[in-house]
Amino acid sequence: MKKITNEKKRNLIQLAAAVLINGYAAGFRKGTIFTGKSKAVCVPVLNCYSCPGALGACPIGSLQSLLSGYHTRIPFYVLGTLMLFGVLLGRVVCGFLCPFGWIQDLLYKIPVKKGNVPKKADRYLRYLKYVVLFLLVILLPVVIRDEFGFGTTWFCKYVCPAGTLGAGLPLLAGNVGLRQSIGALFGWKLTVLIMIVILSVMIYRPFCKYLCPLGAFYSFFNKFSFYRLAVDKERCVDCKACERACKMGVEVTKEINSPECIRCGACMDACPKNCIHKERLSKGKKG
Amino acid sequence: MKQKNLWMIRGTVLIASAACIGYGLMREEHLEVLKKAVNICLQCIGIG
Numbered sequence: 001m002k003k004i005t006n007e008k009k010r011n012l013i014q015l016a017a018a019v020l021i022n023g024y025a026a027g028f029r030k031g032t033i034f035t036g037k038s039k040a041v042c043v044p045v046l047n048c049y050s051c052p053g054a055l056g057a058c059p060i061g062s063l064q065s066l067l068s069g070y071h072t073r074i075p076f077y078v079l080g081t082l083m084l085f086g087v088l089l090g091r092v093v094c095g096f097l098c099p100f101g102w103i104q105d106l107l108y109k110i111p112v113k114k115g116n117v118p119k120k121a122d123r124y125l126r127y128l129k130y131v132v133l134f135l136l137v138i139l140l141p142v143v144i145r146d147e148f149g150f151g152t153t154w155f156c157k158y159v160c161p162a163g164t165l166g167a168g169l170p171l172l173a174g175n176v177g178l179r180q181s182i183g184a185l186f187g188w189k190l191t192v193l194i195m196i197v198i199l200s201v202m203i204y205r206p207f208c209k210y211l212c213p214l215g216a217f218y219s220f221f222n223k224f225s226f227y228r229l230a231v232d233k234e235r236c237v238d239c240k241a242c243e244r245a246c247k248m249g250v251e252v253t254k255e256i257n258s259p260e261c262i263r264c265g266a267c268m269d270a271c272p273k274n275c276i277h278k279e280r281l282s283k284g285k286k287g
Numbered sequence: 288m289k290q291k292n293l294w295m296i297r298g299t300v301l302i303a304s305a306a307c308i309g310y311g312l313m314r315e316e317h318l319e320v321l322k323k324a325v326n327i328c329l330q331c332i333g334i335g
Contacts, residue, residue: 040318040321048328048332050331075316076307078311080305080309083303083307084304163333167331168331171332172332183335185334186334190333224288
């Protein structure tokens with residue numbers, strides 16, 4: 001019987017996660033959003049709470065919202081939730097659960113000539129997501145205030161393409177009142193989204209690699225999260241098939257639990273000796 | 288990373304995250320999240 005690859009399993013999980021996280025179908029029909037109590041719970045992924053189907057809250061939006069309030073308080077609830085997902089899963093969240101990551105995966109499947117970011121530029125651009133996290137998500141919402149003492153959710157307002165795609169477009173399509181309020185800001189956000197969509201067709205997951213603050217946060221946990229991968233060095237023949245298969249540019253044989261690894265499993269599928277595997281929790285060996 | 292260190296870090300972060308969630312719930316931060324999430328976020332959709 002033909003073996004089901006990690007890639008196929010992952011695609012099914014991505015689809016299920018996207019549907020589950022955005023399960024309020026009536027919202028799309030009515031041009032409104034879900035207002036149930038489950039929205040007090042943060043989902044682990046970048047999924048705008050103003051998406052008509054969203055059943056939970058976006059952790060990055062919630063983080064900024066609490067930080068930019070009149071009384072800035074350390075948002076323990078959101079940080080704790082993110083740390084919990086981080087230590088349990090690390091960037092498995094990016095590879096398996098994030099709807100915007102999945103959309104980028106699908107866009108990359110479009111058969112056009114693929115581009116390559118020069119290695120040196122790629123290395124520096126990867127740090128950009130940490131700048132986005134510390135500057136737009138944490139620092140500016142706290143520091144810059146309007147005359148009433150409130151801050152702004154800088155990342156949501158000026159960058160987040162998941163918000164424009166998942167919330168902006170469907171809500172504006174179904175809600176005449178909102179459509180009449182469109183201005184320059186929407187034009188800017190739509191431009192950002194279109195640029196990321198075009199880039200995603202040519203480059204694998206450009207938003208995850210260079211801009212996503214949530215991916216940046218989870219990357220701190222990748223080295224010690226409960227879900228880790230391991231290479232059996234004794235069986236590895238150093239053919240580098242894994243590194244050629246890795247679209248995130250991880251040096252698999254050197255640093256398999258790199259902050260950039262989204263645990264997609266492409267290296268496992270590519271290894272001719274089956275020497276890449278999930279770590280078993282008890283001994284840190286094959287699982 | 289040694290297995291003992293690995294488990295120590297995991298355990299510490301797990302406890303810290305549970306403590307943060309618990310403390311946040313005590314301060315009713317989840318209600319602030321709910322309040323924000325049940326209203327259409329005009330900034331998120333690019334209106335204002």
